[in-house]
Amino acid sequence: MLPATLSVTVLEARTLVSGATGRNGGHLVTASGHTFGPLAKQHGVEAAKQITRFSILNIERLMEMVKEMDQELQEACQIRDVLKVMAVGDEETWKAAKQSVLDFQQAVPEHQSYHRIIRKEDVPEPYRLLTGIYDRLLKKYSQRLAIEANTPVVGVEFSPISDSDHPYLITTPRGVIRAKKVIHCTNAYASHLLPKLAGRIYPFRGTMSVQKPGPALKNLGASRSWSLSHKASLDAETGFYDTGLYYLQQNALTGRIWIGNEPAYMKDILTSDDTYVPAEATKALSTVLPKFFLDGWGSETTSEIEAIWSGIQGHTADGLPIVGQIPEPLLETSGDDGQWMACGFNGYGMDKCWLTGEALAKMMFGEDVSDWFPQAYIVTEERLQKGLTSDRTLLKFAQIAKPGGVKSEKL
Structure with missing residues (x-):
């Protein structure tokens, strides 16, 4: 819970929740069964286990939240339990997916029945769900929550001299507002306000x-x-x-x-x-x-x-979300320690975004979430130097173009 003295302003460049079905098929499902193998190979088994558990926990938490909402919203978003059937079109993909599921079942035994030949998922309509949630939040917290649609942010400036309590100047075409902290949930457009992220996301x-x-x-x-x-x-x-x-x-x-x-x-x-x-x-x-x-x-x-x-x-670049306090190498001004982000869900936001938001809010107020939130998602200077690089992005596509692999120094 936020302290009663704090308020939140959501600035949306387009209409509210305009992207919910723009790139989303409405699948509330984890891909951890057939991605566990690649995750373990790239980030280690322990990181893969934490990512997998978080994905499943996110789905369970979101479903619990929806079922706690009023019947009108539940019916509007048409959320329902279904069996997810994945068909595989070639032998190589099938063998890799099958081995990944076996590795998943061994590494995360408490969820070993979650991925089988047929697995269960949930299907909602994201636009109706999220607009319904915003509507209810506005009614409940009308004095503390403001939503400004069609209000793109064109600049964020750290300027503590004139107002140390609200050191950020947020510039929009409709005017300038001040903020105590800034959260970037801009996903693919993150480098618009954080240019040093270009190529990394x-x-x-x-x-x-x-x-x-x-x-x-x-x-x-x-x-x-x-x-x-x-x-x-x-x-x-x-x-x-x-x-x-x-x-x-x-x-x-x-x-x-x-x-x-x-x-x-x-x-x-x-x-x-x-x-x-x-x-x-x-x-x-x-x-x-x-x-x-x-x-x-x-x-x-x-x-x-x-x-x-x-x-x-x-x-x-490394296939994982970028979450946490934005480190100084990505910022323009020293001493800027109030900007946070949650971006880059690589097309799989439905099983990550809800609890990522909860984790980010807790981290901003000093709570430790390391026991349940994937630490591989945290943005660090080490990750920026090793995994989150433009060269890594180029290499990823080069390896698809040349299945035998290419050497990074040739890029």
Whole structure:
């Protein structure tokens, strides 16, 4: 709980929660089963175990919170328990995923039944959920919470001389406000206000669509969600990149399919421009469903897209979120110790963001969260020098383009 004397102002560049479904398929699910192996290899087994436990804890905490809310909000966000079915499209990906799940089950035995051939997840509508939460918070804390939409922050200046209690000048097109502390939740756009993060965190555009179900497709939205995974690929000559992942759910009321993916040219993926949808992504999304479902579209080779849009994810050089007090090397002024951040969820914010917010708030008030919050997420000077570098970002894509690997000194 915040001290009663403190207030919070949320500054949103666009409309409130405008990104909730812009890059989100509405899947409240952990990917820790098939990512445990890579996490353990890159960050160590203990770090992978802490990240895994945190992911599952985040889902459980968010579900508890929703179920404590009023019935109107629960019905509006359509949250429901479903079984998540992941189909794997190639042998190499299948073997790696299978071994990762076995490693996960051995390392985190209390959750060993969480990932099997079929695993359980929850499916909400993020926009309705979060706008509903904000609405209720505003009514309960109207004197202490202010939300300013369409108010982009264009500058943060540490200026303690004129007001040491509120040393930050926050500049927006609508005017300037002062703040005691500043929290950056800007994700892919973090380097706009923190230029030294450029390359360490970068924009990654995905595409989401709503499609009409095939005439013979059953509505399994109340009990199933799906994903299709295959090996990622990057054509070094043309720059065409396929992440190897489709994620989809079905609306339990209407039967419509919500499906997203990211196949496009690199110039259309590594961009902060979400004003258009790449033609390649549209083509892929319009042809995948008849291939994915044996029943549903009959002899048709394409599906009907009713709506399609793009959204920007925040990805990081080492594949982990960047959370905590912003260290001095990323700032412009010495003595600036009141800026914090929670950014770079690499397309998997649903199983991380809620508890990350709780952890960040506790850390700001001096509480120790190291026993449950992944310490690999904390932004430190050592991490900035080793894992969170622009060279690491370049190397990541170079290794996809050249499966045999490349030496970092060649970048």
